[in-house]
Amino acid sequence: MDGRTKGSRTAAVAGCIAVLLSACAGSGGGGEGGAKEPDSKTPAPANEPATVKVAASNIQFSEEDFNRYLAEPVKKKYPHITVERINTSEKGNSLTDLIAAGNIPDLVGFYPGNLATVNDLGLTTNIEELIKKHKFDLTRIVPEALDAVKMASNQPYLTGLPSYHNPFGLFYNKDLFDKFGVPYPKDGMTWDEVRDLSLKLTRKDGGVQFRGLYADFLYRGARQLSLPYADFKTNKATLNTDDWQELMKLWESLYAIPGLMDGSYKTLGYSANEQSFLKGELAMLAGYSNTLAALRKTPNMQWDVVTYPSNKKAPGVGHRLDSPVLSVTAQSKAKDAALQVLEALLSDEVQTEIVRNGRMTVLNSQTVKDQFGKGIPEFQGKNVAAMTKPKMAPMVAVQFLNEGTVDSITNKAFQAVVDKTADINTALRTADEELNKHIQEQLQKRK
Template identity: 50%
Template sequence: MAKQIWNRALLLPLGAVIMLSGCSGGGTGGVPKPANEGTDAPKVDTSPVTVKFATSAGIFNDAEFKQYVTEPLAKKHPHITVQYINTSEKGSGITDLVAAGNIPDIIVGYGGTLKQLKDLTLLSNMEPLIKKYKLDLGRIIPETLEYIKVNGDTDYLGGLPAFNNTFGLFYNKSLFDKFGVPYPKDGMTWEEAGDLGKKITRNYDGIQYRGFFPDNVNRMINQIVLYQLDKNDKSTLTTEPWKNAFDLWNRIYNYPGNADAPYNTMNFANNQSAFIKGELAMIAGSSSTLLALRKAPDVNWDVVTYPQHKAAMGYSTNVDTPNMSITEQSKVKDAAIQVIESILSDEVQLALARNAKMSILTSDKVKLEYAKGIPEFEGKTLNLTSMTKLKPSVPRISKYQGSDTNKIVLDAYEAVLRNEKDVNTALRDADEELNKLVDSKKKNQ
């Protein structure tokens, strides 16, 4: 169903709204000037209105959308109807909608969507609406707001965050008990986690037990805000910090018994399966790992803070939020901002946090409730709040950086894992490949 009509509520998937920040009128694509702040609350027009909302199905399923968007909105603004457009369906992608002249009022997506909206002249300055409706941005984790400006390459807010995906170091308590190794603790560095993994790694009763999967090296790169490209968009991959990053990954992951085939790749899904199967002791995962463990009741697990880099203590990896953006062309911006305001309410943000879609509020009360609404975890003593303790980092990404440049880095490290290249050769080859890719992008822009 490419389209669904939801009455009495605006169907606003959290991610899309952040991306299309349409704040003031006009469909010219220009940035509207900030409105003057009034002393009185704005008059709310309660005439029936329909808001077209577009997002991918992965951000909210039908039940979640009802819980976090339509039901709470209906209590406050029953005059609003939402037309839901699933951008995951063929022919309903953002570019398809624009080509058909069917521009949504709100679009929700991750960082790359902000860039796409800007390129399509859909991104608007939402700050006038934020001021008009007196939304308190002081309630919101500042890094999530910075992320929106960085990814949209703007000096204004082209969206607002909906929720944030969290990260942690998951460990199998049964394996640590089996081999008499102390459990991981909050506040560990990558080196400390890697050393624990080595104590677990062994072949026992014909089974190869592995100690640690740290996820791909780009996660740590984002943590320490190490860039692939310099200010002139030239590769930095042959610099000393990148060599140190690869050397660190070699120390904590690339050793016999831990990174042998088929684990001589950075394939996360295979390693998560090994963790759930009970053959991997630790995995640096995210809220998606947490949700996968809902379906694995026999695994005796817990979680501690995401491993930290010695040069960036206190930080997890990068911000990972779906963003809610109002399109510049929208004719119903006031209704759209009311939808976003509802999603950012204490009530909705608490409900999101309780179901492992971490709130973007700074509130300690909300953080303490993280994932406590998941029935499969009831009665278990789990250190779930560890996933909310560290700050997210905000890498400034060149417009030429994306999944294709990330793949160059991944391929380079996997060549090292497979003993095809040493670190220096792998980085030198990747450096050359990255510069060629960027040059090609510049020529074709």
């Protein structure tokens, strides 16, 4: 998800654009040979044998998932297409490495927070004519997901399509609620209501410090409300505003419970708190679908899940699109085949298989959504369908910002509030100043 894949758009990116342009002027990387290949602007006919190279990380697709949801379905539906994976998690396989070697993939995967990297690397192309040519019905996809792709890529057109969505939910430990006589959480709760539960569950018992809730970083709440980072008309940060102050106050209230942040949990971090939840010391975890995999490995735990807590200002809204977006590259010589790979991935059949195995579809289909988690025996009888209910939050403009850097700035500001080394006004004012520096640095790089 976005919080897990904040690869920086480093200074090397700018240099790689020059490398890219020189590399593409020759034989290119979308095909398998040298100078005799057709011009990259002339895609191969849709029924001719084609190899589609897909650059994706282990976080986006495991080897098993890549074969299950991409390679095998494509081979079944389009026998003339061979899907070849380039694992960008492996050393020497980063996109900058591939570009420098003249081995440009046909499809590249990025989470929304870093999708504009496709522009920085000179790979962007408008796929809307391809979509029309192949009569792909975009109305099948959740509108917020398509809007997020455009917003994240900073383009007025689609450069790629989302593959699946990592849904969010509020996981809870039934044993702890039973132990302290507290009613279980319910679908549709707000952060304020969940905080009230956390107050009742954060206590010491038998020498063990039990904690009520881990809500994760401040940026989770910001994305739920679609709070902007900056005003791109003036290129000024907008962190020191009433909306951010209000969110910071809410988030502070979630953590300002005696005992909640004691000891090793003083510093925010999802992994450590997920482990605390699995150990039976944390009652509630506001988390995402990757935690489902961890719960499968904890068979004796009595757990369940309800809808992700909502903000009163955005009733029924969960999180924004958290999807590996697969973008067709401008240099691809197999654009038609690349679009057909996306078609296969976004078919009802493949999306149903994805949903049955614990990831959320980006399709509108309620029939597909209703299959969530049903392929996993350990989830039978669990309220995992709750993770499919919230609306997707709209994405805000990122443009030239490195969202990972922005997140680090807001994380640092909130940690200072939690540590009581700064009040909310001071923390946000400092964060605003730091973001303005980042904005100027990014603008300078683009000159």
